[in-house]
Amino acid sequence: MGVDTIVQTFTNALVLGSIYAMVAVGLAIAFGVMQMANFAHGELFMAGSYVVFTLYTLVGIPFLIAVILAFPIVAAIGMVFERLIFRPTRGNVLAGFMATAGAGFILQVLVGQQWGVGLMRSIQTPYPGSTEILGAAISYQRLLIFPATVVMVSGLWYFLTRVKHGKALRACAQDPEAAVLQGISLNKMTSLAMLLSGGFAGVGGALMAPIIPVTPYMGHTFAVTAFIIVIVGGMASIEGAVIAAFILGFIHTIVTTMYDSVTATMVGVFFMALVLIVKPTGLMGRVKV
Amino acid sequence: MLKFNLSNHLLVGSLVVIVFFVVAPNLVSAYRLELLTIFLINVILAQSYRLMATTGDWTLCHYILMGVGAYATGVLAKMAGLPFYVVMPMACVVTAFVSLLFAIPLSRTLGFAFFIASFALGEFVRHVWLKFHYPFGGARGINGIPKLEIGQGGEWYFIDFWDSQNFYYFTLIFTILALMILFRIDRSRLGNAWKSIYSDRELSESIGIDVAKSRIMVFCVSGFLAGLAGSLLAYQIGSIDPHNFEMVEMVYLIIWCVVGGVKTFWGPLIGVLSMSVVFELTRPLAEWRPALFGLILILFLVLLPGGLETLPARIRAMLNKTSKQREAG
Numbered sequence: 001m002g003v004d005t006i007v008q009t010f011t012n013a014l015v016l017g018s019i020y021a022m023v024a025v026g027l028a029i030a031f032g033v034m035q036m037a038n039f040a041h042g043e044l045f046m047a048g049s050y051v052v053f054t055l056y057t058l059v060g061i062p063f064l065i066a067v068i069l070a071f072p073i074v075a076a077i078g079m080v081f082e083r084l085i086f087r088p089t090r091g092n093v094l095a096g097f098m099a100t101a102g103a104g105f106i107l108q109v110l111v112g113q114q115w116g117v118g119l120m121r122s123i124q125t126p127y128p129g130s131t132e133i134l135g136a137a138i139s140y141q142r143l144l145i146f147p148a149t150v151v152m153v154s155g156l157w158y159f160l161t162r163v164k165h166g167k168a169l170r171a172c173a174q175d176p177e178a179a180v181l182q183g184i185s186l187n188k189m190t191s192l193a194m195l196l197s198g199g200f201a202g203v204g205g206a207l208m209a210p211i212i213p214v215t216p217y218m219g220h221t222f223a224v225t226a227f228i229i230v231i232v233g234g235m236a237s238i239e240g241a242v243i244a245a246f247i248l249g250f251i252h253t254i255v256t257t258m259y260d261s262v263t264a265t266m267v268g269v270f271f272m273a274l275v276l277i278v279k280p281t282g283l284m285g286r287v288k289v
Numbered sequence: 290m291l292k293f294n295l296s297n298h299l300l301v302g303s304l305v306v307i308v309f310f311v312v313a314p315n316l317v318s319a320y321r322l323e324l325l326t327i328f329l330i331n332v333i334l335a336q337s338y339r340l341m342a343t344t345g346d347w348t349l350c351h352y353i354l355m356g357v358g359a360y361a362t363g364v365l366a367k368m369a370g371l372p373f374y375v376v377m378p379m380a381c382v383v384t385a386f387v388s389l390l391f392a393i394p395l396s397r398t399l400g401f402a403f404f405i406a407s408f409a410l411g412e413f414v415r416h417v418w419l420k421f422h423y424p425f426g427g428a429r430g431i432n433g434i435p436k437l438e439i440g441q442g443g444e445w446y447f448i449d450f451w452d453s454q455n456f457y458y459f460t461l462i463f464t465i466l467a468l469m470i471l472f473r474i475d476r477s478r479l480g481n482a483w484k485s486i487y488s489d490r491e492l493s494e495s496i497g498i499d500v501a502k503s504r505i506m507v508f509c510v511s512g513f514l515a516g517l518a519g520s521l522l523a524y525q526i527g528s529i530d531p532h533n534f535e536m537v538e539m540v541y542l543i544i545w546c547v548v549g550g551v552k553t554f555w556g557p558l559i560g561v562l563s564m565s566v567v568f569e570l571t572r573p574l575a576e577w578r579p580a581l582f583g584l585i586l587i588l589f590l591v592l593l594p595g596g597l598e599t600l601p602a603r604i605r606a607m608l609n610k611t612s613k614q615r616e617a618g
Contacts, residue, residue, distance in 0.1 A: 037401060088591040093401045094347055098547060099590040101540050105583030109576065117576070220536065224412065227405055235402070262420045269413045276406050277394045 004135030009257050011133070015142045017249025018149035019204055023222055024229040024241040025153060026200035030078075032173035032236035033193035034186070036086045037097040038078075040104030042223025044198050047074050048205025049214045050111055053123055056209075063126035063210075067148075070206035071199040077107075078198020082191050090190075104219075112216040125210040145207050152203060153242060156196070160238075169193060173236060225252075228272045234282030244283060310461055314454045323525075326457050328565050329464040330521050335545045335557035336471050337514035342551040343480070344507050345487035349404055349539055350391065350411030354512045356534035357414065358384040358519025363431035363529055364424050373437035377520045384516025385509045387414070392508035396501045411539075418531045430530025437524050450524070460521055467514055474510070475554050483507055537579070544586050550596025559597050 023045055030036040038044075048070045055066040081103055089095040127140035159166040171179040172189040180186055205219070212218065229248050233240025248268055255264035275282060310329075314322055338351045361380035365371050371379075391410050398406050418425040425431065437459075439448040450456040474480045485493040486500055494500050523529055541564075549560020567585070571578050589596065593603075 035401070085587060085591065089594075092594070094404060095590045095594060097401070097404070098540075098543055099587045101543070102583030102586030102590075105540070105579040105586075109580035109583075113576065224408075228409060231402065231405055231409075260420075262416050266413055266416045266420070269409045269416070272409050273394055273406060273413070276398055276402065280398055280402065 002135070005257075007134045008136035008138070009253055011136065011138050011142075012257075013250040013253035014246075015145050015249075016253055017246035018146045019208055019222075020225060020229055020249050021242045021245035022149050022152060022200055022204035022207075023226040024233070024245050025156065025238055026197035026204075027226050027230045028233065028236060028238045028241040029156075029169075029193050029200075030197040031230065032238070033169060034086070034090055034172070034176060034190050035093045035096075035236075036082070036190065036194065036197075037093055037100075038081065038194075038197065039097050039100040039223070040081065040107060040219075041197070041201055041226060042219025042221075043104040043107040044074050044078060044201035044219070045205035045208075045222050046111065046214075046216060046219035047077055047107060048202035049123075049209040049218065050115065050205075051202065052206045052209040053115070053214055056126070057123050067203060067206040070202040074202025074205070075195040075199035078194040078201075079191055081198075082194035086190060086194065087187065108216045115216075117216060123210045123214060141210050148203070148207055152200065156200075156238070165192060225268065228268055230282075232272050232275045232282055234284040237282070237284040240282055240284030307465065311458075314457055319453060322453050322457055324565075324569065326453070326460050326525055327522075328561065329457075329460045330518050330525065331545070331561050331565070332558060333464055333467045333514060333518040333521070334542060335549075335561045336468060336554075337511045337518065338542055338546055339551045339554075339557040340471060340474065340483075340514070341507055341511045342546060343475075343487060344483045344504055345400075345490075346395075346504060346507070347404055347543075348395075348508075349408035349536075350414075351511070351515055352534050352539040352542060353411035353414050354384055354388060354391075354515040355519035355522065356418070356529070356531075357387045357512075358516030359523035359529045359533070360418060360425060360431070360519075361516070362520040362523040363434050366437075366523075367431060367434050368424055370435075373524070376437075377517070380520040380523075381513050381516040384519065385513040388509045388512025388515075389505065391512075392505040395508070396504045408536075415531050415534060426530070428531060430528060430533070432528040434523055434527050434529070436527065456525065460525070463517060463521060467517060471514070472554060540586075541582065544582055546596075547586060547589050548596055550598035552595065553598050556596050556598040563597065 023041065026044075027038065027041050030038050030041075051070040051073050052063070052066045055061045055069060056063050061069075081100060085099045085103060086096050089099060125139070125141045127144065130137045130139040131143065132138075160170055161167070168179065168184045169189055169192055171182065171184060172186065172193075176186060179189070204222075225248065229244045230241050232248065233242075233244035248271070251271060252261075252264045252268055255267050310325075313325060317325065334351070334355055338348075341348055341351070358380045361383040362376055365376045365379055366373070391407065395403055395407055395410070418430075419428055421427070436456075437450045439450075448455055450459055482493070482498050483503055485498060486503055490500060526533075545560035545564050546557050547560070548564055549558065550556035564582075564585075567581075568578070571581060574581070593599070
């Protein structure tokens with residue numbers, strides 16, 4: 001294996017890990033506050049891709065603005081989920097989880113009816129060309145994802161540790177009853193958590209839109225991986241999700257390079273089963289889910 | 290005089306249903322007959338899933354277990370060329386064994402983690418089918434599974450199950466058998482012990498029920514019957530591939546159990562029946578169907594969490610309330 005292959009694999013893993021982190025962090029935030037497990041997280045990711053498809057390819061708005069707009073649009077869908085599904089089923093994790101499976105079906109059908117089911121939507125990359133690092137070619141489009149993730153995740157970190165509402169959110173995740181006693185509105189916090197969760201999934205999907213085929217069913221694989229990641233990381237832990245995302249990103253890329261993607265998925269799933277058996281709380285988890 | 294108590298109700302009711310299913314092939318078209326056969330297979334599947342749910346463990350891999358039964362049938366019947374009376378029991382045993390392998394790590398987890406981990410293990414198995422072309426046929430799956438038959442052509446006891454009516458009766462016999470077994474389990478000491486795990490895990494542990502062992506046992510029994518359903522399905526459709534056992538199918542199974550409810554034996558039956566009817570009625574709107582079923586799932590989970598089986602009790606409670614209000618007013 002030459003240096004270029006190693007660098008190529010490393011950067012690919014970094015990019016994949018970044019996108020996993022972006023998707024999985026959203027799941028972890030939602031689960032941390034009142035245990036909202038969103039089955040349709042992959043569909044929110046898909047919605048983000050379609051926002052870029054509509055705004056950038058059809059309307060002609062600049063790519064970066066379309067990506068930024070994906071945040072509020074998909075966050076709104078997330079908040080609708082919270083209001084209509086998670087709030088009525090609060091206290092029953094499985095019910096919320098199953099109900100969002102239904103919501104995922106609805107989103108898939110709506111998108112399929114609007115933009116076509118079978119037709120794969122290819123989105124032209126706004127940044128053609130690639131750079132060469134030590135003989136490995138990496139396209140600009142892929143290279144954009146890593147800094148974008150760094151900005152998003154550090155923004156989230158700032159919000160959660162320095163901003164009042166973010167602190168309230170963390171308080172809610174730690175002890176909802178105590179948080180309510182401090183005058184924090186639980187409903188506002190679950191809504192905020194789903195806003196962030198949807199927004200992150202939306203931006204993730206938006207950034208990936210020019211790289212992967214955009215179909216109404218594209219979210220499924222990402223959701224599966226994201227769930228594996230949050231379980232490995234410890235359901236409600238955002239740090240755990242980020243760490244696990246990069247671990248899984250590296251495992252997936254290395255196994256795909258050496259064997260094939262089916263084997264990579266098998267190894268990922270097996271890794272998760274192993275973590276669950278050895279440490280049911282996940283890598284960084286405090287509570288057993 | 291015949292005393293009309295509950296067990297008589299039950300006996301008469303199930304006899305009526307069985308008679309209906311026995312005469313049904315003469316009343317419906319060949320296409321509808323296939324649907325009825327699939328319906329019966331789904332009944333076995335939903336009931337075996339309900340058995341799992343009695344301990345409070347909802348899984349996301351039941352469809353995969355059905356697939357294990359179907360794949361075992363495909364491999365044994367097509368590649369090994371074994372007759373059905375060897376294949377079907379073996380398929381069930383293989384599925385029960387795979388269930389055991391699943392259950393041992395899964396019994397360490399609870400609730401939501403159990404749910405997700407079962408999904409991951411299921412995906413692992415599905416990827417095994419995708420990856421290994423021999424013997425599972427990769428993404429194309431196994432085609433041309435030989436239809437089952439009893440005896441050779443020309444012999445007096447020869448029954449050819451190519452005939453969909455014959456296969457229908459074959460399935461019906463197994464469905465009735467499976468339901469009888471499950472009904473007995475439901476009413477037995479063992480079944481009650483399993484239900485107690487759902488009601489209060491710690492309490493049932495303190496009175497001497499081995500919770501971990503029970504959960505593994507339920508998983509295996511449930512897997513055994515899922516394997517039966519899978520075996521019948523493989524013989525019915527004749528070809529299987531990994532796409533038959535995707536997540537979507539699992540969500541439909543969950544919809545049946547959520548709509549019907551899982552507390553009583555009848556819940557999943559009501560669920561499968563009502564949802565199959567809805568499924569058939571919405572055939573003209575095929576592309577909108579997932580959205581409709583998604584909506585049904587949400588509405589039931591949010592508005593009627595116990596499923597249709599709790600509806601009579603709810604209506605009774607509502608009527609009592611209004612009559613009391615009338616008395617008061």
